Amino acid sequence: MIKRIDHLAIVVESIEGALGFWRDALGLPVTRTETNAREQVEIAFLPVGESEIELLEPTEADSGIGRHLAKRGAGMHHVCVEVDDIEAALARLTAHGVALINETPRVRDDGTRYAFVYPRSASGVLVELYEKPEAGQASI
């Protein structure tokens, strides 16, 4: 049901500054960067095995990530696990009394469906679930 850690997201003040550690010193590649206008963040993707490190830099101070940075400083923000059936996973979580931020999956442009769990239900950790589109569907 849970396939792997898809990504670990880290809030940073500056992607350029953070790459001095993650790329230059540690040696991880950066495969791409993108700006997520809805979340008001710039994201750098650094694969590690079957997972990725995502560096999140807020583009606006008054955004969710911007406020998180101001309040808590840089550091780990959330962990995302890939599931094979997100509806079944959310139903199982709900049956166990877990509080969901997204009770039904949201959908990204590439077809990935996702939902977040409230940290209060998950040992203080912001957990995201991902279900990737089946091969071939992403380009439809």
Next chain:
Amino acid sequence: MIKRIDHLAIVVESIEGALGFWRDALGLPVTRTETNAREQVEIAFLPVGESEIELLEPTEADSGIGRHLAKRGAGMHHVCVEVDDIEAALARLTAHGVALINETPRVRDDGTRYAFVYPRSASGVLVELYEKPEAGQASI
């Protein structure tokens, strides 16, 4: 050089309580638990793909993890990446001005060598490096 995320460690007040989410609701298996007397923690290991979630419960309030829990509450504590050559990795980090908690690797009972990086050098993240013993050496 960096092979994968070995584990993501999460500090919890109670492993038994935390398993209500990670095992029962999310569906991850628990393959083993162990008590680490030196670090004064009990650890539950939950594999996810090629990585593991580690739940850390302090056995003493006046321990590193116990103080972390009292100060910051439950949540993500550190991320560990496996490298193929920890000496080379630490040399590269040092050459880039990264501050190391362990300037030379420490060794666990199973032969795994590890070292931690100061969060101030790593976007506020406590990063651990692991080098596993070669196959066959662990049982020597």
